[in-house]
Amino acid sequence: MGALPGLVALGALLAVLGPRLLxxxxxxxxxxxxxxxxxxCVVVGVLLCCACALVLTGAAAWPAVRGLVFTGAPAGVEAAYGFPLARPWAVAAAFVFLVGGLRTAMAVxxxxxxxxxxxxxKRHQLSRQAPDLHPELRASSERSDRSEQLVVVERAEPQAWSLPGPVPRLVVTTGALQRxxxxxxxxxxxxxxxxxRARHHWLLSAAEALLSGFPGVxxxxxFRDQVGRLVELAADDSAARRHGRLATAIALVELNPDSACPHPLAQIPARVDRLLGGVPRLRAPHRLALTVAALTLxxxxxxxSFAPGLTALR
Known part of the structure; x- marks a missing residue:
């Protein structure tokens, strides 16, 4: 069964070399x-290697699973995978992959x-700090723009944050408005x-879930550290394209110059230097090539997984 060793080797290769190269x-x-x-793409590639390996080891371990997997498959496809008659190793491997899959699902x-x-x-706390408008005023506001809600909180510290939801809330303090x-x-x-708009909270939650489920990986x-860094840089670029690099850099400095960010390269000084440096973007063909290359992972x-079966159909 050549597909299974290939999946294990590919998963290990992606898990080791992928983070180093990126x-x-x-x-x-x-x-x-x-x-x-x-x-x-690197993380999904590793997870798919484990998922496909789980299916193949389950098919090798239990005939019932094998029959389910190859239901409706043409003659010769199942034989192409070379499932052995002795199955103890397959049961053990399937159990390991199954435990990993259940642990991932529970962590997520x-x-x-x-x-x-x-x-x-946070929404309940925000509602106490900044109560909603009168129903008539809220209705007119919602008709004008239901895509987001701007909330101002009375606080001396210059702060701002977003609260995702059906109607996202952009929260700023009076200290930020003054500065x-x-x-x-x-x-x-x-x-x-x-x-x-980029749903960065989903990506951050997924990264935290994988790390909490497998803290030793x-x-x-x-992935968690790089996501925390890159989402800030991506949001900086989104603001700079609309309102300029200088205004974005000044806003970062004025807002939280002493922010204790857990991602060193996403701290305020490094982000300000990046904005003021004005490093040009990669050319569109280069970006497209990188995107396509990542998709192959x-x-x-x-x-x-499908190679043995497709080979048997020739």
């Missing part, structure tokens, strides 16, 4: 959106439920809109 890639800082896509479910509870608690000019405030809000630790496990 962490050293100089283009990642220039193209954070493409880098985020590449990181996701726990993280999603936790993130939802946190957002709900920022109109253009800088627009850049700050564009930064938060960039997070909301370095791939997921690198999650497709490779599928090709390996």
């Amino acid at each position: 962490a050293r890639a100089r283009w990642a800082t220039r193209e954070p959106v493409v880098a985020l896509w590449a990181w996701q 479910a726990y993280e999603v439920a936790g993130a939802h509870a946190v957002r709900r608690r 920022l000019s109109s253009r800088e405030l627009d850049a700050l809000l564009a930064h938060e809109r960039g997070h909301v 370095k791939l997921f630790a690198h 999650p497709l490779a496990p599928l090709v390996l």
Whole structure:
């Protein structure tokens, strides 16, 4: 059964070499959106290797599973996979992959439920700090724009954040309003809109879930750290394209100059230097080539899994 060793080898190769190559890639800082896509493709590729290996080991371990997997398959396809008659190793391997799959599902479910509870608690807290408008005024406001809601909170500290939901909320404090000019405030809000529109909270939750489920896997630790860094850079670029690099950089400095960010390269000084440096983006063909190359990573496990069956059909 050549497909299974190939899947295991490919998964190990992606898990080891993928983070090293992406962490050293100089283009990642220039193209954070493409880098985020590449990181996701590496992680999805590893997860698909494990999922496909689970299906194949399950088919090798139990005839019932094998019959289900190859239901309706042409003659010779099942034989092409070379399932052995002795199955103890297959049962053990299937059990290992099954435990990993259940652990991943539980970690994701726990993280999603936790993130939802946190957002709900923040919405309730925000409602107490900044009560909703009168129903008639709220209705007219909703008719004008239901895509988001801007909330101002009375607080001396200059802060701003976004709260995802059916109607996302962009929250700014009175301290931020006092320190920022109109253009800088627009850049700050564009930064938060960039997070909301790109669904960065989903990506961050997935990264946290994988790391909490498998704390010893370095791939997921690198993924969490790089996602935390790249989403900030991507949001900075989104704001800079609309309101200029200078306004975005000043807004970052004025807002949280002493922010204790867990991702060193996403700290305020490094982000300001990047914005003021004005490094040009990669050319469109280069971005397209990187995107297509990253897409091949999650497709490779599928090709390996179906290769024996497709070969038998020739």
